[in-house]
Amino acid sequence: MPAPWTRRKSTTPPVEETAPAAPAVGKGRPTPRRAExxxxxxxxxxxxxxxxxxxxxxxxxxxxxxxxxxxxxxxxxxxxPARDQGPVKRFVRDAVDVRRNVGEYLLFAALALVLVTFVVPPEQALYATFALWFAVLAVVVDCFVLNRHLKRQLTARFGEVPVGSVRYGVMRALQIRRSRLPKPQVARGAQPR
Incomplete structure (x- = not known):
């Protein structure tokens, strides 16, 4: 038995050697210059x-x-775009655009309260912080109400609530009305299309 570190011999039959081809005499053309x-x-x-x-x-x-x-x-x-197409998304956009949403005023309220904290004494700036938290709480409650409202309307009109459509409406409600895209197509207080 050979040692494990030695190599085994190949078991394939040896290849017959053929006569080597005649070497090429030349390539048939002169070597081009480097520039060429x-x-x-x-x-x-x-x-x-x-x-x-x-x-x-x-x-x-x-x-x-x-x-x-x-x-x-x-x-x-x-x-x-695909995220905004379809009758369900159009209905959700219109249902959000016909009502006044607290979320669209949050940015203005936050900006005003931050400016107030720079003007008033520090003891009274604490009240501005509480007012900002109250505004955020009001937005959360408004989004909850909008969520239930949209689910009810979508079930009544389309028979089911498509996935993502309520979240689409809530995110739209948090934007300032003038900056919403697609632009609102219905007036406040009108009926959704």
């Missing part, structure tokens, strides 16, 4: 066809973004 070889390898870094394709792609994306921007302002369903 470099000139042959040189090509443009960016092919003009690629440039034209990239330009067309950028133009197409610009047009698509323009259509999407216009749709966000006018409410055109065809060009809205």
């Amino acid at each position: 070889a470099e000139a042959a390898r040189r090509r443009p870094l960016v092919v003009t066809d690629r440039k034209a394709a990239a330009r067309a792609s950028r133009e197409r994306l610009r047009e698509e973004r323009g259509r999407t921007r216009t749709a966000m302002e006018t409410g055109d369903e065809r060009y809205l």
Whole structure:
């Protein structure tokens, strides 16, 4: 028995050797000079066809973004992003836009209360902090009420509450009305479409 560190011999049959091919006499042409070889390898870094394709792609994306921007302002369903399309999302947007939401005023209240803390003495600034916490609590309660309201309306109109639609409405309610996208299409106090 051979030692474990030795190598075994191959069990494949030996390959028959054939006569070597005749060496090539020459390549049939002279060796190019260095300048000629470099000139042959040189090509443009960016092919003009690629440039034209990239330009067309950028133009197409610009047009698509323009259509999407216009749709966000006018409410055109065809060009809205996928997250905003469909009758359920339109109904949720309208249901949020017809009511006054406490969340849309939170930013203004917070800014005013922060400015008040710089003006008043420190003992009275504590009341501004309590007022800010009260405003946050009011927003949470308003979002809870909106959540129940949306669930009830969606069940009555569509038979079920689609996943994510209530959260979509609550997030919209927390935005300032003028900055909402897609822009509100109904007036306050009107009926949702």
